[in-house]
Amino acid sequence: MASIPVEHGLILAALLFALGLIGVLTRRNIVFVLMSLEVMLNASGLAFIVAASRWGHAEGQVMFLMILTLAAAEVAVGLGLIIQMYRRFHTVDINVLSQMKG
Amino acid sequence: MIILFYLAGAVALISTVAVILQSNIVHALIYLILSLLAVAVVFYTLGAPFAAVLEAIVYAGAIMVLFLFVIMMLNLGKFSVDQEKSWTSGRVMLVPAIMSAILLAQLINVLRNYEHSIDVVEVGVLEVSALLFGPYVLAVELASILLLAGLVSAYHLAKK
Structure with missing residues:
Protein backbone atom coordinates (compact mmCIF):
# COMPACT_ATOMS: atom_id res chain seq x y z
CA MET A 1 0.00 0.00 0.00
CA ALA A 2 1.07 3.54 -0.61
CA SER A 3 3.07 5.17 2.17
CA ILE A 4 3.93 8.88 1.95
CA PRO A 5 6.25 10.51 4.52
CA VAL A 6 4.14 12.78 6.70
CA GLU A 7 6.71 15.58 6.68
CA HIS A 8 6.54 15.85 2.90
CA GLY A 9 2.84 16.66 3.11
CA LEU A 10 3.48 19.19 5.87
CA ILE A 11 6.38 20.74 3.93
CA LEU A 12 4.07 21.12 0.92
CA ALA A 13 1.58 22.92 3.18
CA ALA A 14 4.36 25.14 4.58
CA LEU A 15 5.60 26.01 1.07
CA LEU A 16 2.11 26.94 -0.11
CA PHE A 17 1.60 29.02 3.05
CA ALA A 18 4.90 30.89 2.51
CA LEU A 19 4.03 31.56 -1.14
CA GLY A 20 0.66 32.96 -0.09
CA LEU A 21 2.39 35.14 2.52
CA ILE A 22 4.75 36.52 -0.16
CA GLY A 23 1.69 37.32 -2.27
CA VAL A 24 -0.05 39.13 0.60
CA LEU A 25 3.06 41.17 1.41
CA THR A 26 4.10 42.16 -2.12
CA ARG A 27 0.99 42.78 -4.20
CA ARG A 28 -0.62 46.22 -4.29
CA ASN A 29 -3.79 45.13 -6.07
CA ILE A 30 -6.30 44.21 -3.37
CA VAL A 31 -7.84 41.41 -5.47
CA PHE A 32 -4.43 39.71 -5.59
CA VAL A 33 -4.09 40.12 -1.82
CA LEU A 34 -7.42 38.35 -1.32
CA MET A 35 -6.37 35.56 -3.71
CA SER A 36 -3.13 35.06 -1.78
CA LEU A 37 -5.16 34.88 1.45
CA GLU A 38 -7.14 32.07 -0.17
CA VAL A 39 -3.88 30.24 -0.89
CA MET A 40 -2.84 30.59 2.77
CA LEU A 41 -6.19 29.29 4.08
CA ASN A 42 -5.99 26.41 1.64
CA ALA A 43 -2.49 25.54 2.87
CA SER A 44 -3.70 25.38 6.47
CA GLY A 45 -6.52 23.09 5.33
CA LEU A 46 -3.94 20.87 3.63
CA ALA A 47 -2.01 20.62 6.92
CA PHE A 48 -5.21 19.45 8.66
CA ILE A 49 -5.85 16.83 5.97
CA VAL A 50 -2.25 15.55 6.23
CA ALA A 51 -2.62 15.23 10.02
CA ALA A 52 -5.98 13.46 9.61
CA SER A 53 -4.37 11.06 7.15
CA ARG A 54 -1.48 10.41 9.53
CA TRP A 55 -3.82 9.18 12.28
CA GLY A 56 -6.44 7.74 9.94
CA HIS A 57 -9.15 9.80 11.63
CA ALA A 58 -11.99 11.88 10.19
CA GLU A 59 -11.62 14.84 12.61
CA GLY A 60 -9.11 16.58 10.36
CA GLN A 61 -11.60 16.52 7.50
CA VAL A 62 -14.22 18.06 9.81
CA MET A 63 -11.76 20.88 10.60
CA PHE A 64 -11.13 21.28 6.86
CA LEU A 65 -14.88 21.77 6.38
CA MET A 66 -14.81 24.52 9.03
CA ILE A 67 -11.89 26.22 7.22
CA LEU A 68 -13.82 25.93 3.94
CA THR A 69 -16.83 27.67 5.52
CA LEU A 70 -14.59 30.37 6.97
CA ALA A 71 -12.94 30.94 3.58
CA ALA A 72 -16.30 31.23 1.83
CA ALA A 73 -17.61 33.79 4.35
CA GLU A 74 -14.32 35.72 4.30
CA VAL A 75 -14.28 35.91 0.50
CA ALA A 76 -17.89 37.10 0.34
CA VAL A 77 -17.22 39.94 2.81
CA GLY A 78 -13.84 40.77 1.26
CA LEU A 79 -15.21 41.01 -2.28
CA GLY A 80 -18.06 43.21 -1.02
CA LEU A 81 -15.46 45.51 0.54
CA ILE A 82 -13.47 45.55 -2.72
CA ILE A 83 -16.57 46.62 -4.67
CA GLN A 84 -17.27 49.37 -2.12
CA MET A 85 -13.63 50.52 -2.28
CA TYR A 86 -13.71 50.65 -6.09
CA ARG A 87 -16.88 52.78 -5.96
CA ARG A 88 -15.33 55.30 -3.58
CA PHE A 89 -11.73 55.56 -4.82
CA HIS A 90 -11.98 54.20 -8.41
CA THR A 91 -8.87 52.10 -7.91
CA VAL A 92 -7.81 48.72 -6.50
CA ASP A 93 -4.53 50.08 -5.08
CA ILE A 94 -4.34 49.35 -1.34
CA ASN A 95 -1.96 52.29 -0.77
CA VAL A 96 -4.92 54.62 -1.31
CA LEU A 97 -6.51 53.23 1.85
CA SER A 98 -3.61 54.50 3.98
CA GLN A 99 -4.78 58.04 3.21
CA MET A 100 -8.09 57.53 5.00
CA LYS A 101 -8.50 59.85 7.95
CA GLY A 102 -10.75 58.44 10.65
CA MET B 1 -0.49 6.85 -5.62
CA ILE B 2 2.86 8.19 -4.31
CA ILE B 3 3.83 9.47 -7.77
CA LEU B 4 0.43 11.16 -8.04
CA PHE B 5 1.02 12.88 -4.67
CA TYR B 6 4.39 14.36 -5.67
CA LEU B 7 3.18 15.26 -9.18
CA ALA B 8 0.10 17.08 -7.87
CA GLY B 9 2.19 18.81 -5.20
CA ALA B 10 4.62 20.06 -7.86
CA VAL B 11 1.73 21.33 -10.01
CA ALA B 12 0.24 23.11 -6.98
CA LEU B 13 3.54 24.81 -6.13
CA ILE B 14 4.31 25.90 -9.71
CA SER B 15 0.83 27.29 -10.32
CA THR B 16 0.87 29.14 -6.96
CA VAL B 17 4.19 30.76 -7.94
CA ALA B 18 2.53 31.75 -11.21
CA VAL B 19 -0.36 33.31 -9.24
CA ILE B 20 1.88 35.63 -7.24
CA LEU B 21 4.03 36.62 -10.24
CA GLN B 22 1.25 37.07 -12.80
CA SER B 23 0.27 40.58 -13.98
CA ASN B 24 -2.92 39.68 -15.80
CA ILE B 25 -5.56 39.17 -13.14
CA VAL B 26 -7.70 36.68 -15.08
CA HIS B 27 -4.65 34.53 -15.87
CA ALA B 28 -3.73 34.61 -12.18
CA LEU B 29 -7.24 33.43 -11.31
CA ILE B 30 -6.99 30.51 -13.77
CA TYR B 31 -3.63 29.54 -12.24
CA LEU B 32 -5.23 29.69 -8.79
CA ILE B 33 -7.98 27.33 -9.95
CA LEU B 34 -5.28 24.96 -11.28
CA SER B 35 -3.50 25.15 -7.92
CA LEU B 36 -6.70 24.38 -5.98
CA LEU B 37 -7.51 21.41 -8.24
CA ALA B 38 -3.96 20.08 -7.74
CA VAL B 39 -4.43 20.36 -3.96
CA ALA B 40 -7.71 18.46 -4.39
CA VAL B 41 -5.74 15.66 -6.07
CA VAL B 42 -3.30 15.72 -3.12
CA PHE B 43 -6.29 15.30 -0.77
CA TYR B 44 -7.43 12.32 -2.81
CA THR B 45 -4.02 10.66 -2.64
CA LEU B 46 -3.98 11.19 1.14
CA GLY B 47 -7.21 9.20 1.44
CA ALA B 48 -9.68 12.06 1.88
CA PRO B 49 -12.01 11.83 -1.15
CA PHE B 50 -14.79 13.85 0.51
CA ALA B 51 -12.46 16.78 1.19
CA ALA B 52 -11.13 16.52 -2.39
CA VAL B 53 -14.62 16.74 -3.88
CA LEU B 54 -15.53 19.68 -1.62
CA GLU B 55 -12.29 21.45 -2.56
CA ALA B 56 -13.15 21.10 -6.24
CA ILE B 57 -16.80 22.15 -5.84
CA VAL B 58 -16.60 24.90 -3.21
CA TYR B 59 -13.11 26.37 -3.71
CA ALA B 60 -12.43 25.86 -7.41
CA GLY B 61 -16.10 26.17 -8.32
CA ALA B 62 -18.05 28.57 -6.14
CA ILE B 63 -15.40 30.88 -4.63
CA MET B 64 -13.49 31.30 -7.89
CA VAL B 65 -16.70 32.15 -9.76
CA LEU B 66 -17.31 34.83 -7.10
CA PHE B 67 -13.83 36.24 -7.84
CA LEU B 68 -14.54 36.15 -11.57
CA PHE B 69 -17.79 38.09 -11.11
CA VAL B 70 -16.04 40.78 -9.08
CA ILE B 71 -13.24 41.09 -11.65
CA MET B 72 -15.96 41.46 -14.30
CA MET B 73 -17.71 44.16 -12.23
CA LEU B 74 -14.48 46.09 -11.62
CA ASN B 75 -13.86 46.12 -15.40
CA LEU B 76 -10.17 46.95 -15.02
CA GLY B 77 -9.43 47.13 -18.76
CA LYS B 78 -6.19 47.03 -20.71
CA PHE B 79 -4.17 49.54 -18.68
CA SER B 80 -4.31 47.35 -15.56
CA VAL B 81 -1.69 44.87 -16.83
CA ASP B 82 0.90 47.65 -17.26
CA GLN B 83 -0.16 49.09 -13.92
CA GLU B 84 0.38 45.69 -12.25
CA LYS B 85 3.82 45.42 -13.86
CA SER B 86 4.83 48.79 -12.47
CA TRP B 87 3.48 47.82 -9.03
CA THR B 88 5.38 44.54 -8.73
CA SER B 89 9.09 45.04 -9.32
CA GLY B 90 11.85 42.72 -8.12
CA ARG B 91 12.97 45.29 -5.55
CA VAL B 92 9.53 45.29 -3.89
CA MET B 93 9.45 41.49 -3.84
CA LEU B 94 12.89 41.06 -2.25
CA VAL B 95 12.36 41.86 1.45
CA PRO B 96 9.00 40.03 1.85
CA ALA B 97 10.47 37.03 0.01
CA ILE B 98 13.42 36.92 2.44
CA MET B 99 11.08 37.25 5.43
CA SER B 100 8.86 34.43 4.15
CA ALA B 101 11.92 32.29 3.41
CA ILE B 102 13.04 32.69 7.05
CA LEU B 103 9.57 31.69 8.26
CA LEU B 104 9.58 28.70 5.89
CA ALA B 105 13.04 27.64 7.10
CA GLN B 106 11.77 27.71 10.69
CA LEU B 107 8.71 25.63 9.78
CA ILE B 108 10.84 23.05 7.94
CA ASN B 109 13.32 23.00 10.85
CA VAL B 110 10.46 22.07 13.19
CA LEU B 111 9.54 19.18 10.89
CA ARG B 112 13.13 17.97 10.45
CA ASN B 113 13.19 15.31 13.16
CA TYR B 114 9.64 14.18 12.52
CA GLU B 115 9.77 10.93 10.60
CA HIS B 116 6.51 9.12 10.17
CA SER B 117 4.97 7.67 7.08
CA ILE B 118 1.31 7.71 6.20
CA ASP B 119 -0.26 4.36 5.46
CA VAL B 120 -3.07 5.72 3.36
CA VAL B 121 -6.42 4.51 4.63
CA GLU B 122 -9.42 5.93 2.85
CA VAL B 123 -11.65 7.89 5.25
Missing part, protein backbone atom coordinates in the same frame (compact mmCIF):
# COMPACT_ATOMS: atom_id res chain seq x y z
CA GLY B 124 -14.83 8.39 3.28
CA VAL B 125 -18.04 10.37 3.47
CA LEU B 126 -19.62 8.02 6.02
CA GLU B 127 -17.07 8.59 8.80
CA VAL B 128 -16.96 12.36 8.25
CA SER B 129 -20.75 12.72 8.19
CA ALA B 130 -21.11 10.56 11.30
CA LEU B 131 -18.86 13.05 13.10
CA LEU B 132 -20.57 16.10 11.58
CA PHE B 133 -24.01 15.00 12.70
CA GLY B 134 -22.79 13.53 15.98
CA PRO B 135 -20.31 15.30 18.28
CA TYR B 136 -19.72 18.29 15.94
CA VAL B 137 -23.33 19.21 15.27
CA LEU B 138 -22.96 22.47 17.23
CA ALA B 139 -19.95 23.44 15.08
CA VAL B 140 -22.05 22.82 11.94
CA GLU B 141 -24.78 25.08 13.30
CA LEU B 142 -22.23 27.79 14.12
CA ALA B 143 -20.78 27.47 10.62
CA SER B 144 -24.22 27.98 9.13
CA ILE B 145 -24.68 31.12 11.26
CA LEU B 146 -21.26 32.35 10.07
CA LEU B 147 -22.33 31.81 6.45
CA LEU B 148 -25.58 33.69 7.09
CA ALA B 149 -23.64 36.59 8.63
CA GLY B 150 -21.32 36.56 5.61
CA LEU B 151 -24.29 36.61 3.24
CA VAL B 152 -25.98 39.53 5.01
CA SER B 153 -22.81 41.61 5.32
CA ALA B 154 -21.77 40.94 1.71
CA TYR B 155 -25.22 42.04 0.52
CA HIS B 156 -25.05 45.17 2.67
CA LEU B 157 -21.49 46.07 1.60
CA ALA B 158 -21.99 45.54 -2.12
CA LYS B 159 -25.27 47.45 -2.20
CA LYS B 160 -25.16 50.92 -3.77
Whole structure:
Protein backbone atom coordinates (compact mmCIF):
# COMPACT_ATOMS: atom_id res chain seq x y z
CA MET A 1 0.00 0.00 0.00
CA ALA A 2 1.07 3.54 -0.61
CA SER A 3 3.07 5.17 2.17
CA ILE A 4 3.93 8.88 1.95
CA PRO A 5 6.25 10.51 4.52
CA VAL A 6 4.14 12.78 6.70
CA GLU A 7 6.71 15.58 6.68
CA HIS A 8 6.54 15.85 2.90
CA GLY A 9 2.84 16.66 3.11
CA LEU A 10 3.48 19.19 5.87
CA ILE A 11 6.38 20.74 3.93
CA LEU A 12 4.07 21.12 0.92
CA ALA A 13 1.58 22.92 3.18
CA ALA A 14 4.36 25.14 4.58
CA LEU A 15 5.60 26.01 1.07
CA LEU A 16 2.11 26.94 -0.11
CA PHE A 17 1.60 29.02 3.05
CA ALA A 18 4.90 30.89 2.51
CA LEU A 19 4.03 31.56 -1.14
CA GLY A 20 0.66 32.96 -0.09
CA LEU A 21 2.39 35.14 2.52
CA ILE A 22 4.75 36.52 -0.16
CA GLY A 23 1.69 37.32 -2.27
CA VAL A 24 -0.05 39.13 0.60
CA LEU A 25 3.06 41.17 1.41
CA THR A 26 4.10 42.16 -2.12
CA ARG A 27 0.99 42.78 -4.20
CA ARG A 28 -0.62 46.22 -4.29
CA ASN A 29 -3.79 45.13 -6.07
CA ILE A 30 -6.30 44.21 -3.37
CA VAL A 31 -7.84 41.41 -5.47
CA PHE A 32 -4.43 39.71 -5.59
CA VAL A 33 -4.09 40.12 -1.82
CA LEU A 34 -7.42 38.35 -1.32
CA MET A 35 -6.37 35.56 -3.71
CA SER A 36 -3.13 35.06 -1.78
CA LEU A 37 -5.16 34.88 1.45
CA GLU A 38 -7.14 32.07 -0.17
CA VAL A 39 -3.88 30.24 -0.89
CA MET A 40 -2.84 30.59 2.77
CA LEU A 41 -6.19 29.29 4.08
CA ASN A 42 -5.99 26.41 1.64
CA ALA A 43 -2.49 25.54 2.87
CA SER A 44 -3.70 25.38 6.47
CA GLY A 45 -6.52 23.09 5.33
CA LEU A 46 -3.94 20.87 3.63
CA ALA A 47 -2.01 20.62 6.92
CA PHE A 48 -5.21 19.45 8.66
CA ILE A 49 -5.85 16.83 5.97
CA VAL A 50 -2.25 15.55 6.23
CA ALA A 51 -2.62 15.23 10.02
CA ALA A 52 -5.98 13.46 9.61
CA SER A 53 -4.37 11.06 7.15
CA ARG A 54 -1.48 10.41 9.53
CA TRP A 55 -3.82 9.18 12.28
CA GLY A 56 -6.44 7.74 9.94
CA HIS A 57 -9.15 9.80 11.63
CA ALA A 58 -11.99 11.88 10.19
CA GLU A 59 -11.62 14.84 12.61
CA GLY A 60 -9.11 16.58 10.36
CA GLN A 61 -11.60 16.52 7.50
CA VAL A 62 -14.22 18.06 9.81
CA MET A 63 -11.76 20.88 10.60
CA PHE A 64 -11.13 21.28 6.86
CA LEU A 65 -14.88 21.77 6.38
CA MET A 66 -14.81 24.52 9.03
CA ILE A 67 -11.89 26.22 7.22
CA LEU A 68 -13.82 25.93 3.94
CA THR A 69 -16.83 27.67 5.52
CA LEU A 70 -14.59 30.37 6.97
CA ALA A 71 -12.94 30.94 3.58
CA ALA A 72 -16.30 31.23 1.83
CA ALA A 73 -17.61 33.79 4.35
CA GLU A 74 -14.32 35.72 4.30
CA VAL A 75 -14.28 35.91 0.50
CA ALA A 76 -17.89 37.10 0.34
CA VAL A 77 -17.22 39.94 2.81
CA GLY A 78 -13.84 40.77 1.26
CA LEU A 79 -15.21 41.01 -2.28
CA GLY A 80 -18.06 43.21 -1.02
CA LEU A 81 -15.46 45.51 0.54
CA ILE A 82 -13.47 45.55 -2.72
CA ILE A 83 -16.57 46.62 -4.67
CA GLN A 84 -17.27 49.37 -2.12
CA MET A 85 -13.63 50.52 -2.28
CA TYR A 86 -13.71 50.65 -6.09
CA ARG A 87 -16.88 52.78 -5.96
CA ARG A 88 -15.33 55.30 -3.58
CA PHE A 89 -11.73 55.56 -4.82
CA HIS A 90 -11.98 54.20 -8.41
CA THR A 91 -8.87 52.10 -7.91
CA VAL A 92 -7.81 48.72 -6.50
CA ASP A 93 -4.53 50.08 -5.08
CA ILE A 94 -4.34 49.35 -1.34
CA ASN A 95 -1.96 52.29 -0.77
CA VAL A 96 -4.92 54.62 -1.31
CA LEU A 97 -6.51 53.23 1.85
CA SER A 98 -3.61 54.50 3.98
CA GLN A 99 -4.78 58.04 3.21
CA MET A 100 -8.09 57.53 5.00
CA LYS A 101 -8.50 59.85 7.95
CA GLY A 102 -10.75 58.44 10.65
CA MET B 1 -0.49 6.85 -5.62
CA ILE B 2 2.86 8.19 -4.31
CA ILE B 3 3.83 9.47 -7.77
CA LEU B 4 0.43 11.16 -8.04
CA PHE B 5 1.02 12.88 -4.67
CA TYR B 6 4.39 14.36 -5.67
CA LEU B 7 3.18 15.26 -9.18
CA ALA B 8 0.10 17.08 -7.87
CA GLY B 9 2.19 18.81 -5.20
CA ALA B 10 4.62 20.06 -7.86
CA VAL B 11 1.73 21.33 -10.01
CA ALA B 12 0.24 23.11 -6.98
CA LEU B 13 3.54 24.81 -6.13
CA ILE B 14 4.31 25.90 -9.71
CA SER B 15 0.83 27.29 -10.32
CA THR B 16 0.87 29.14 -6.96
CA VAL B 17 4.19 30.76 -7.94
CA ALA B 18 2.53 31.75 -11.21
CA VAL B 19 -0.36 33.31 -9.24
CA ILE B 20 1.88 35.63 -7.24
CA LEU B 21 4.03 36.62 -10.24
CA GLN B 22 1.25 37.07 -12.80
CA SER B 23 0.27 40.58 -13.98
CA ASN B 24 -2.92 39.68 -15.80
CA ILE B 25 -5.56 39.17 -13.14
CA VAL B 26 -7.70 36.68 -15.08
CA HIS B 27 -4.65 34.53 -15.87
CA ALA B 28 -3.73 34.61 -12.18
CA LEU B 29 -7.24 33.43 -11.31
CA ILE B 30 -6.99 30.51 -13.77
CA TYR B 31 -3.63 29.54 -12.24
CA LEU B 32 -5.23 29.69 -8.79
CA ILE B 33 -7.98 27.33 -9.95
CA LEU B 34 -5.28 24.96 -11.28
CA SER B 35 -3.50 25.15 -7.92
CA LEU B 36 -6.70 24.38 -5.98
CA LEU B 37 -7.51 21.41 -8.24
CA ALA B 38 -3.96 20.08 -7.74
CA VAL B 39 -4.43 20.36 -3.96
CA ALA B 40 -7.71 18.46 -4.39
CA VAL B 41 -5.74 15.66 -6.07
CA VAL B 42 -3.30 15.72 -3.12
CA PHE B 43 -6.29 15.30 -0.77
CA TYR B 44 -7.43 12.32 -2.81
CA THR B 45 -4.02 10.66 -2.64
CA LEU B 46 -3.98 11.19 1.14
CA GLY B 47 -7.21 9.20 1.44
CA ALA B 48 -9.68 12.06 1.88
CA PRO B 49 -12.01 11.83 -1.15
CA PHE B 50 -14.79 13.85 0.51
CA ALA B 51 -12.46 16.78 1.19
CA ALA B 52 -11.13 16.52 -2.39
CA VAL B 53 -14.62 16.74 -3.88
CA LEU B 54 -15.53 19.68 -1.62
CA GLU B 55 -12.29 21.45 -2.56
CA ALA B 56 -13.15 21.10 -6.24
CA ILE B 57 -16.80 22.15 -5.84
CA VAL B 58 -16.60 24.90 -3.21
CA TYR B 59 -13.11 26.37 -3.71
CA ALA B 60 -12.43 25.86 -7.41
CA GLY B 61 -16.10 26.17 -8.32
CA ALA B 62 -18.05 28.57 -6.14
CA ILE B 63 -15.40 30.88 -4.63
CA MET B 64 -13.49 31.30 -7.89
CA VAL B 65 -16.70 32.15 -9.76
CA LEU B 66 -17.31 34.83 -7.10
CA PHE B 67 -13.83 36.24 -7.84
CA LEU B 68 -14.54 36.15 -11.57
CA PHE B 69 -17.79 38.09 -11.11
CA VAL B 70 -16.04 40.78 -9.08
CA ILE B 71 -13.24 41.09 -11.65
CA MET B 72 -15.96 41.46 -14.30
CA MET B 73 -17.71 44.16 -12.23
CA LEU B 74 -14.48 46.09 -11.62
CA ASN B 75 -13.86 46.12 -15.40
CA LEU B 76 -10.17 46.95 -15.02
CA GLY B 77 -9.43 47.13 -18.76
CA LYS B 78 -6.19 47.03 -20.71
CA PHE B 79 -4.17 49.54 -18.68
CA SER B 80 -4.31 47.35 -15.56
CA VAL B 81 -1.69 44.87 -16.83
CA ASP B 82 0.90 47.65 -17.26
CA GLN B 83 -0.16 49.09 -13.92
CA GLU B 84 0.38 45.69 -12.25
CA LYS B 85 3.82 45.42 -13.86
CA SER B 86 4.83 48.79 -12.47
CA TRP B 87 3.48 47.82 -9.03
CA THR B 88 5.38 44.54 -8.73
CA SER B 89 9.09 45.04 -9.32
CA GLY B 90 11.85 42.72 -8.12
CA ARG B 91 12.97 45.29 -5.55
CA VAL B 92 9.53 45.29 -3.89
CA MET B 93 9.45 41.49 -3.84
CA LEU B 94 12.89 41.06 -2.25
CA VAL B 95 12.36 41.86 1.45
CA PRO B 96 9.00 40.03 1.85
CA ALA B 97 10.47 37.03 0.01
CA ILE B 98 13.42 36.92 2.44
CA MET B 99 11.08 37.25 5.43
CA SER B 100 8.86 34.43 4.15
CA ALA B 101 11.92 32.29 3.41
CA ILE B 102 13.04 32.69 7.05
CA LEU B 103 9.57 31.69 8.26
CA LEU B 104 9.58 28.70 5.89
CA ALA B 105 13.04 27.64 7.10
CA GLN B 106 11.77 27.71 10.69
CA LEU B 107 8.71 25.63 9.78
CA ILE B 108 10.84 23.05 7.94
CA ASN B 109 13.32 23.00 10.85
CA VAL B 110 10.46 22.07 13.19
CA LEU B 111 9.54 19.18 10.89
CA ARG B 112 13.13 17.97 10.45
CA ASN B 113 13.19 15.31 13.16
CA TYR B 114 9.64 14.18 12.52
CA GLU B 115 9.77 10.93 10.60
CA HIS B 116 6.51 9.12 10.17
CA SER B 117 4.97 7.67 7.08
CA ILE B 118 1.31 7.71 6.20
CA ASP B 119 -0.26 4.36 5.46
CA VAL B 120 -3.07 5.72 3.36
CA VAL B 121 -6.42 4.51 4.63
CA GLU B 122 -9.42 5.93 2.85
CA VAL B 123 -11.65 7.89 5.25
CA GLY B 124 -14.83 8.39 3.28
CA VAL B 125 -18.04 10.37 3.47
CA LEU B 126 -19.62 8.02 6.02
CA GLU B 127 -17.07 8.59 8.80
CA VAL B 128 -16.96 12.36 8.25
CA SER B 129 -20.75 12.72 8.19
CA ALA B 130 -21.11 10.56 11.30
CA LEU B 131 -18.86 13.05 13.10
CA LEU B 132 -20.57 16.10 11.58
CA PHE B 133 -24.01 15.00 12.70
CA GLY B 134 -22.79 13.53 15.98
CA PRO B 135 -20.31 15.30 18.28
CA TYR B 136 -19.72 18.29 15.94
CA VAL B 137 -23.33 19.21 15.27
CA LEU B 138 -22.96 22.47 17.23
CA ALA B 139 -19.95 23.44 15.08
CA VAL B 140 -22.05 22.82 11.94
CA GLU B 141 -24.78 25.08 13.30
CA LEU B 142 -22.23 27.79 14.12
CA ALA B 143 -20.78 27.47 10.62
CA SER B 144 -24.22 27.98 9.13
CA ILE B 145 -24.68 31.12 11.26
CA LEU B 146 -21.26 32.35 10.07
CA LEU B 147 -22.33 31.81 6.45
CA LEU B 148 -25.58 33.69 7.09
CA ALA B 149 -23.64 36.59 8.63
CA GLY B 150 -21.32 36.56 5.61
CA LEU B 151 -24.29 36.61 3.24
CA VAL B 152 -25.98 39.53 5.01
CA SER B 153 -22.81 41.61 5.32
CA ALA B 154 -21.77 40.94 1.71
CA TYR B 155 -25.22 42.04 0.52
CA HIS B 156 -25.05 45.17 2.67
CA LEU B 157 -21.49 46.07 1.60
CA ALA B 158 -21.99 45.54 -2.12
CA LYS B 159 -25.27 47.45 -2.20
CA LYS B 160 -25.16 50.92 -3.77
